[in-house]
Every structure is written in structure tokens, then in C-alpha cells.
Amino acid sequence: MRTGFSQLPLHSGRAPRWLFERMTRLAREIICHLVSEYGAEGALRRLADPFWFQAFGCVLGFDWHSSGVTTTTCGAVKEGIKGLEHELGFYVAGGKGRVSRKTPEEIQQTCEKTGYDAEKLVNASRLSAKVDSSALQDGYQIYHHAFFFSKAGRWCVVQQGMNEASGMARRYHWLGDEQTDFVNEPHAAVCCDHRGKALNFVARESKISRERVTQLAAQPDREVEHVMLRRQELLMPKRHWVRSEDINPKYLHKILLKTYEQAPADFASLLAIRGVGPKTLRALALTAELIYGTKTSVRDPARFSFAHGGKDGTPFPVDRENYDKTIEILHAALHKAKVDRSEKLDALKRLGRFNK
Known part of the structure; x- marks a missing residue:
């Protein structure tokens, strides 16, 4: 995951x-x-x-x-x-x-x-x-x-x-x-x-939207195009990820021609189709909402620098001597100690406690 x-x-x-x-x-x-x-x-x-x-x-x-x-x-x-x-x-x-x-x-x-x-x-x-x-x-x-x-x-x-x-x-x-x-x-x-805000198809609340988008992608392009053309008025929701060209019937025709030929069985299969990218999914999401009334989530799932320093001097310039010593200690602990694996790791843990 x-x-x-x-x-x-x-x-x-x-x-x-x-x-x-x-x-x-x-x-x-x-x-x-x-x-x-x-x-x-x-x-x-x-x-x-x-x-x-x-x-x-x-x-x-x-x-x-x-x-x-x-x-x-x-x-x-x-x-x-x-x-x-x-x-x-x-x-x-x-x-x-x-x-x-x-x-x-x-x-x-x-x-x-x-x-x-x-x-x-x-x-x-x-x-x-x-x-x-x-x-x-x-x-x-x-x-x-x-x-x-x-x-x-x-x-x-x-x-x-x-x-x-x-x-x-x-x-x-x-x-x-x-x-x-x-x-x-x-x-x-x-x-x-x-x-x-994000157009989040992988949100839990987008489950039905994923199903509808996949269903829509497997339909003959002409059927969906006719539905869109019969609408005399199109009210665009106020979302930053929607553009008018995303639901242009001609653009939809190109999208659906590709997806219908491969008839995806589920959303993961739709996502895997080469050429199906952000714009394609936006168009399908909006079309599915217009036809089926299903909405896609807009929830954004977004919810030790003092060891050797940093290259730009933050929090201090890299201490090359100390850096090299760390590499030497780790290498020796793993490769040069003449003890078995468990004793080797115990020794490294003791060294870590000593350096705290």
C-alpha cells in the first residue's frame, strides 16, 4: 500500500x-x-x-x-x-x-x-x-x-x-x-x-465513481456522445480541475473509442490502458457525474539533520572527517569483526548506545 x-x-x-x-x-x-x-x-x-x-x-x-x-x-x-x-x-x-x-x-x-x-x-x-x-x-x-x-x-x-x-x-x-x-x-x-483540493479517484468515497467511470469507458462511444449532445444546457461545477474542453463531445469520442476497444473490467484495468491520463480521467469523471449523478472525491489525502551536517551548511557544513569515520566504523562492524552474526549486531547496538 x-x-x-x-x-x-x-x-x-x-x-x-x-x-x-x-x-x-x-x-x-x-x-x-x-x-x-x-x-x-x-x-x-x-x-x-x-x-x-x-x-x-x-x-x-x-x-x-x-x-x-x-x-x-x-x-x-x-x-x-x-x-x-x-x-x-x-x-x-x-x-x-x-x-x-x-x-x-x-x-x-x-x-x-x-x-x-x-x-x-x-x-x-x-x-x-x-x-x-x-x-x-x-x-x-x-x-x-x-x-x-x-x-x-x-x-x-x-x-x-x-x-x-x-x-x-x-x-x-x-x-x-x-x-x-x-x-x-x-x-x-x-x-x-x-x-x-485534489481529484482523488483512490479515495474510499470514490468507489461508486470508479465503477461508473469504468462502466462508461466500456460503452460504445456513440451512445455516450448522443447523451451529451441531447443536453441543451450544461452547468459546469466550480472546480479547478474541470475545463470545458474536457467534456467536448469530439474529445469524448476519441477517449471512448480507445477504452471501448479494450473494455476494462475494473478501474485498475482502465488506469493501466496506455494513454489514459489525467485529462482522460477528468473527462470521464465529469461525464459519469452528468449521466449517473456520481461524484468523485476532491479530498487531498495529505495529512535528523544533525548527524553529519548538510551540503548547504544547514545546520552546519558537512564534517568530512566525522563522515568518513562513520563509514569506517560501520564497515568494520559488519565486515571485519571476527565474531558471528549475532555477536556482531549486539556489538553494533552497544556502540549505538554508547554514542547517544
Whole structure:
């Protein structure tokens, strides 16, 4: 399920090479420790927690609250565990911009080696992205999509959208498996400073709307077009997500021709149809309301930076010597101690208590 999302200010710039190299090494040690003690699924649960993820990014030394913490932290993890994926049973696909579009290909390449069904994971990746870009229309365009998964088929998504008008970014977290429900309240927790109105197809109260929109999408386009043309007066509700062109009969004809040919069995199937995006869903939602009287929810589901410092000097400049020492301690604790696994972890816990 989606576990939450965070809203962060958009910042320009990137992590300097000297910092990102350290972030990569420290991320590798932390992920190795998490998998060693909690398993790959335990690491997924933590990455899917927006609060834990934020603290993780801060410990790695990136800005404590900027949008870049998402892309840089995910990139550091992906780069850090490169070559250790099969040993850990923990994998990463996707990333920012053009890299995100390679997610299905990267998942398939990994599954060829693990033997897991790639189609299920690719579908989870695509649907989670489609929900946050189309089924939940909150004004943020997805530009980053990172897909973390285990060889057992559990997965988590950390993806981020931007709103250039407000200068803010919003991060969405998912945690799922083969039983995940993508279309009915998929989030279990939400972390966000800003709340607004959204066209929310995945809200619980949108259940009937999802059914009607799916039913409408499976109808012959001419039948719906005739209904719309017979209306002599069209009263537009005052909603920021509705535009007159969204219910133009000619536009509806193009939409319904595509959806009728594929006849979706449910809302998730409709969402998965290539080309069905925010505008298509807005048009279908308004048409379904006019024909069936069903409304779609407009409820917005939105409801440790002192470890090593931050790249912009907040709360203080990155202490390189201390950063390197942390990496050295973690690496030695996991790889060099001549004790068995349980003693090794106990020693690390004692070290953590000592440093408090």
C-alpha cells in the first residue's frame, strides 16, 4: 500500500562529487546492516516510511528538507549496493527523469537472474506511478520513480512529483506485494505540510465513481456522445480541475473509442490502458457525474539533520572527517569483526548506545 507522502521545497543544484561518493559508501553500509538484521523486507519497510526516509537522507548529509534529498538518497542507495544486490536479495530500479522510464527494463533484467515473475513487479511499478500522476490529481507531475524490491516479490516505491507554480515537490511512498490494492485508499500514512483540493479517484468515497467511470469507458462511444449532445444546457461545477474542453463531445469520442476497444473490467484495468491520463480521467469523471449523478472525491489525502551536517551548511557544513569515520566504523562492524552474526549486531547496538 502507499504509506504516505511528503512535501518539500524545490531546490536547484546537486550534491558535489566528494559528498555523493561518501553518501554512496555510507548508504551501502546502512543498507547492508538493515538487511543483515531485518532482512530485505525490513529495509523496504523503512524506505517506505516517509519519516524514516527523511532521517536517512539527513544522516547521509544532504539538505534536511529540500526536494533533492529524495533523488540523491535513492541514487546513493542504487549506486552503493551495485554488485551486492544478489548477495543482499535487495534490488533497485529506476531513478530521475529518463532513468525512471527504464524501470521496467531494469526489473526484467533482474528477474531473469532471480527467477521471479517480472510482469507482476513491472505492473506494480507502472500502476503506482499511474495512480500518483493520474488517479490522484493534486497538481504534481511525477519526475522521479525509484522501485526497490526483494527476491521474494515484496516491493516499495519512492517517487516524487513537482509543482513549478508553487515551487514545491511532493514525495509518495508505497509498500506492497502481490495482494496490493492500488485503487482503494492505498496509503496507510501521509506526511505533508500542505493540503489542498485534489481529484482523488483512490479515495474510499470514490468507489461508486470508479465503477461508473469504468462502466462508461466500456460503452460504445456513440451512445455516450448522443447523451451529451441531447443536453441543451450544461452547468459546469466550480472546480479547478474541470475545463470545458474536457467534456467536448469530439474529445469524448476519441477517449471512448480507445477504452471501448479494450473494455476494462475494473478501474485498475482502465488506469493501466496506455494513454489514459489525467485529462482522460477528468473527462470521464465529469461525464459519469452528468449521466449517473456520481461524484468523485476532491479530498487531498495529505495529512535528523544533525548527524553529519548538510551540503548547504544547514545546520552546519558537512564534517568530512566525522563522515568518513562513520563509514569506517560501520564497515568494520559488519565486515571485519571476527565474531558471528549475532555477536556482531549486539556489538553494533552497544556502540549505538554508547554514542547517544
